[in-house]
Amino acid sequence: MIFIIVGTVFANAQEFVPEEPVTTGNYGLYAGGLASTNGFGMNLGYVISPKITLKGGVETLSFNKGFNFDENDISYSANLNFKTGSIFMVADYLFTPHLYLSGGAGLNKFHPKINGEAVSDMQYGDISIPASDVGDFRFSVEPSLKIAPYLAAGYRKFIGAQKRVVYNFETGLYYMGAPKVNIEATGLLSPTADPAHGQKAYLEKQFDAYKIYPVIKFNLAVKLF
């Protein structure tokens, strides 16, 4: 929904933003920072013409979240490690002085993982199964395309008295391909990870619609020269 709203805003933005043609004074190399749904990082941009800007950069996001949960009377201690990011190279095509379409590719670092292990013995009938026998699990997802194509639409504006500062706001997506699911498990969950049962392939099929990684990105850069 947010992408539809943002897209609609882009489609109509031209009507609200006064035309400010890019001049040769805006040409040059810019460096700055970025914040996006794919992480925080740095970018370099080179404005080579009023319509074309080349950009490259790196963005990364990683956080760990530990949590406990109970499943079938077993208490698990789990940890979600969400890791994403990319090293990207894109080209912006400005079809108006402020609005642009961006295309390129990124070396995709999307790799969320969740690990867990039983921390309590499992009451099983009249006996108690030691937590060590209940076992642990590791689920992770990674993109099938390491080099992920990137498409976006954005808004760019030079600001400041000498127009040496530029900011971009863009929304787009990485096409990662169908996600690859990795499952490792010991103890009572171990058949879930056994290739003989095809659970990895089955889950990959169930989740194969999730081929894109949505991006909302804000860049701020200053002209170096």
Place this chain on the structure above:
Amino acid sequence: MKNNIKKTLIKTAAVAFLFAVFAGCGEMLDNPLKDKGTGKDINLLILDFNFFNTRMTYKLFDASDNSVITAPATITFTGKNANDIVTFTGEKRPEFTTTKGQMELTIDPNVTISESTPFEFAVNVEVDGFNKLSKGIQFQNEGKKTIELYLTKTTNEDETNLGGDIHIGDGDTTIIFYAPNTHQLKSAAVVDKPYIINYAITINDFLKFKDANGDYLFQSSAEVLAAYDNDPDNFVSLSFSTSTDYSPGIDVINDGGNKKSLLFHKLETGKLNSILVTGREVDDLNGGVISSTCTYTGDVVPDIFGFAEFNTDSWDILGTSNQYDSLHFSYTVVEASTEPLCETGASITFSSNAISSFSIDAEVYDADSNLINIINFKGNFPETFVVENTPNKLVKLVFRDNNPSFKPIAPLEIENFCTGSYNVDVTPQDGYVEYQIALKAICPDNPTVAVAPTYSGEIKIPSSDNPWQGVDMIGGVVDLLGLPGQEYQLRLLWEDDWEYSTFYTDFDASGNYLHATDPKVSISSEKMADGRIRINVEQEFKQNVCNDMGW
């Protein structure tokens, strides 16, 4: 004007771009936790109960013809570790029942089993029409155990009537009843027994006996002697039911509190049915006693010979004389060797050029071809077993030819069953092909969970006369040998009912399964990287295994 056209084009292009992007994302709005094909909840987790380290299969056989006993059987466990025996749902029960002649049980994984801490218990089996069986067992290591129990039918018992002779003893007069040292079977065949059992009743004890009316049989010693003199041949008659149809094996003997597994042979069990004295049936011994002695008459007297009584988890050896003060007494005569068994002995590896699980039964014979024990080896090639409770002598393992997919296995002679490593090479039967079965039992109440058990199973071509062939399933996966183009049944014994999975070994050139399945079973197949075909069976069992397991 030109500007307006440009803006319209831009907006159109932007909307088209967004439409193209989001059209490809439409499926992302579908719930991935619903199966794309069926719309039902997906199976997310596959569980096993591989936390059990020791699995036990109990098999009940009729000793007369080795057929499986399908009459209702009650199995109880006694002894030190009896309370550690549980079902695969973790339940401890005072008794376990089966009508399948077989039972799958396991051991609380918190209990460590080793040579220094053996798992000690006794199994007691009661089946109508069969004599109660008790057997002491000591496990020296964890693993897969198959315990074959052979029960003797009460209807096959021999009925023996003993007459008596008079013997004047010191201070008292005793009537001694001599048993024949041959054994008269119902079939009229006569077998030699290397022992005799005699009974004796003193005149003082005769004087205590009462009939059904509560009247004393005799009022005085003189009356007893007079009755005897009047008709010595019919003065007294003891009627016994006896069984001798017992195979030797390994059992546990209580040697002054020290419980030891020994080579053991129950020679005879019997019970007194009635005593007739001068034609009147004794109804109450009334404090009188009947004495009994057993004497070994064979060439080589066993280390242990005599009456024995099973007590909780082991046999108490009572000696060669015994006294009974109740009318319908039972007795057991046993022989055993005092030679200590090795807690763990030879190491035997079963290997094959086939990828397959196996369940191979071996009869263990000593150098004189006397049966010592029966051992089951269940696993996956190649697998090594360290045999437990082994005699320190030469043995020969004769493998039963009850695996249709394997060629008969040559006997294995082992110089000393306590040591050494041996290999048994198993050859697939001609025409058999390697397959893999991956079985998942879907939980009907919670399809997100399925069970793929580590369990013992059996497989058979249902239309054949072949025996059920044992297989070893690990996490729902079984490697096996089968004939192409056949219908097969795989069965697992859960609680007291068999759960069957039926599949065909019919595939197209790509390894795809060619048969339709019923709604509660989903079968597919695929060619594996090593060229074998894997058959995936997903089904709901008749029994709610998941509920039983608490999932």
